[in-house]
Amino acid sequence: MTRTVTKMGGVYETHARLNGSALEVRNLNVYYRERARMLRRGNALERVLHDVSFCVRDGEILGLCGESGCGKSTLSKAICGIVREFDGEILLADERPLMVFQDPFGSLNPAKRVGWLLEEPLRADRTRTWTPDERATRIEEVAAQVEVETALFDRCPTELSGGQRQRVAIACAIMRKPRFLIADEPVSALDVTIQKQVLELLRSLHESMGLSMLFISHDLRVVYQVCDRVMIMREGRILEQGVVRDVYRNPSHEYTRSLLAAAGI
Amino acid sequence: MATTRTRSLLARIPNPRLFCAGALIMLAVITLIVIGMVWMPYEPTAMSPDRLQGVSAAHLLGTDKMGRDILSRVMYGSRITFLVALGTMAIGAGFGILVGAVTGYYGGIVDEVVMRVTDGLFAFPTVLLALVIVSLFGSSTLNVMWALGIAFVPSFIRVARSEVIRCKHLDYVKNARLMGVRDARVIFVHILPNVSGVIMSNVMIGFNNAVLSEAGLSYLGIGSQPPYASLGQMISEAQEIFFTVPSAVLGPGMVIVLMVLGFSLMGEGLRAAEGRMA
Numbered sequence: 001m002t003r004t005v006t007k008m009g010g011v012y013e014t015h016a017r018l019n020g021s022a023l024e025v026r027n028l029n030v031y032y033r034e035r036a037r038m039l040r041r042g043n044a045l046e047r048v049l050h051d052v053s054f055c056v057r058d059g060e061i062l063g064l065c066g067e068s069g070c071g072k073s074t075l076s077k078a079i080c081g082i083v084r085e086f087d088g089e090i091l092l093a094d095e096r097p098l099m100v101f102q103d104p105f106g107s108l109n110p111a112k113r114v115g116w117l118l119e120e121p122l123r124a125d126r127t128r129t130w131t132p133d134e135r136a137t138r139i140e141e142v143a144a145q146v147e148v149e150t151a152l153f154d155r156c157p158t159e160l161s162g163g164q165r166q167r168v169a170i171a172c173a174i175m176r177k178p179r180f181l182i183a184d185e186p187v188s189a190l191d192v193t194i195q196k197q198v199l200e201l202l203r204s205l206h207e208s209m210g211l212s213m214l215f216i217s218h219d220l221r222v223v224y225q226v227c228d229r230v231m232i233m234r235e236g237r238i239l240e241q242g243v244v245r246d247v248y249r250n251p252s253h254e255y256t257r258s259l260l261a262a263a264g265i
Numbered sequence: 266m267a268t269t270r271t272r273s274l275l276a277r278i279p280n281p282r283l284f285c286a287g288a289l290i291m292l293a294v295i296t297l298i299v300i301g302m303v304w305m306p307y308e309p310t311a312m313s314p315d316r317l318q319g320v321s322a323a324h325l326l327g328t329d330k331m332g333r334d335i336l337s338r339v340m341y342g343s344r345i346t347f348l349v350a351l352g353t354m355a356i357g358a359g360f361g362i363l364v365g366a367v368t369g370y371y372g373g374i375v376d377e378v379v380m381r382v383t384d385g386l387f388a389f390p391t392v393l394l395a396l397v398i399v400s401l402f403g404s405s406t407l408n409v410m411w412a413l414g415i416a417f418v419p420s421f422i423r424v425a426r427s428e429v430i431r432c433k434h435l436d437y438v439k440n441a442r443l444m445g446v447r448d449a450r451v452i453f454v455h456i457l458p459n460v461s462g463v464i465m466s467n468v469m470i471g472f473n474n475a476v477l478s479e480a481g482l483s484y485l486g487i488g489s490q491p492p493y494a495s496l497g498q499m500i501s502e503a504q505e506i507f508f509t510v511p512s513a514v515l516g517p518g519m520v521i522v523l524m525v526l527g528f529s530l531m532g533e534g535l536r537a538a539e540g541r542m543a
Contacts, residue, residue, distance in 0.1 A: 080443055082443075096443065096445075097443075098440070098443050098444060099439075099440065099443060101436045101439075101440065103436060106435055106436040106437060107436035107437055107440050108437055109437040109441070109455055109458075109459065110437075110459060111458035111459045111461075112458070120441065120444065120446065121444045123446075124441070124444040124445045124446040124447075124450075125445070126445050169440075172440070172444075
């Protein structure tokens with residue numbers, strides 16, 4: 001159990017004992033400090049997340065929806081432990097989660113080869129040391145799981161298609177057998193047929209590994225396909241959360257209704 | 266595997282033709298230097314009664330006013346000039362890239378201070394700065410190398426810093442940090458290979474400046490001491506006999522031009538339109 005307490009009293013804990021959840025966020029407020037200029041430290045604080053509380057249960061995919069600028073990315077940063085200025089509690093059952101980013105062209109180092117990229121999470125693992133043999137076995141295992149052919153190991157990410165890249169990015173994220181990961185708009189940059197394949201892949205990993213996920217998306221249709229529960233966010237607050245079907249059928253909030261209408265559901 | 270790797274490395278160079286042209290010229294210069302290390306027609310410092318001779322079979326580039334064979338001196342002088350430029354770059358680029366990458370990555374107050382010091386160093390002309398250092402520590406080939414090296418540090422700090430800052434907010438860097446990759450590894454293994462194109466092209470251009478600055482300094486009489494010569498010094502000594510033995514100026518001058526041209530072409534070849542290796 002690793003517990004960090006910020007100056008503002010925020011608690012960030014990994015390997016916490018949670019009863020049946022992968023992630024619990026309690027009364028989280030995140031602040032952004034005015035940018036420090038020259039030698040002066042900025043002082044004005046702006047609150048960007050307001051009293052956010054939710055949990056991701058073990059083996060659950062929780063959708064997070066909202067327009068851009070509503071705090072989705074801030075929330076994911078906070079969960080990854082990058083944000084320092086917050087109060088409230090972020091408790092994780094496992095280690096710090098990895099992320100699958102929106103743009104598979106930006107999230108893979110263009111100067112490296114696929115095989116190297118896949119091995120990196122294992123080399124960087126601070127909880128244990130992987131021997132070269134173990135690494136080789138593990139990356140082949142995961143590559144098979146995400147359907148990346150070993151022939152691609154010697155290629156650069158620039159030589160892969162968007163779908164292949166996103167598969168590699170997902171492979172990197174699940175390399176250390178996490179119980180929880182964050183998918184930040186993982187399919188928004190892909191075209192529709194590839195989207196479907198990648199969503200199916202995420203879904204199947206979720207089923208075979210019991211992987212829990214925070215699935216961030218602005219596309220309510222995609223959320224409907226993948227997620228068990230959904231959370232609607234606006235201006236740093238959670239408006240409502242619940243089982244996807246219920247929320248979609250009986251949205252309790254006007255904003256949710258307009259989002260659904262806009263998505264044509 | 267090895268062949269596919271070299272092939273793809275060449276393919277990653279934005280302008281392979283320019284790069285190869287430059288590399289060929291450099292190969293010629295380096296061949297001259299290497300031959301000079303093994304064999305020279307005459308001892309470069311040996312004087313002889315055959316003074317001020319023109320081009321002949323015995324002396325391909327003629328002799329100077331002390332009867333020393335100019336070709337041998339050019340071979341020797343190119344070696345000195347080349348090594349000084351190489352050493353200058355090793356010091357300037359090595360230190361500059363290290364400091365620039367680290368301060369750029371961490372930012373904050375240290376970065377601010379380093380940048381202001383860099384700006385201060387920038388305000389001095391390179392040659393003037395080198396002159397100050399050489400006059401403080403004495404004139405020798407090694408000191409010229411250190412002096413020029415230090416004078417070149419700021420430009421590399423600038424380049425490395427701005428490139429690292431450009432990259433440090435990209436997703437793959439964030440990703441590496443989330444994975445728990447240590448900072449030094451993020452900087453040197455994840456970021457630097459991506460900016461190597463820009464940095465290498467700056468090294469090539471810096472190399473040129475080093476060759477020219479060294480030649481300039483030794484023209485002013487600073488650097489390796491007679492009777493040993495670097496190219497700039499030879500030109501300086503030969504100006505009074507330019508009309509008697511033109512090859513005394515043209516020989517060393519030609520080698521300087523070739524070195525600079527070779528590295529310029531290689532540098533240009535590495536620099537893509539958008540300023541990075543694609």
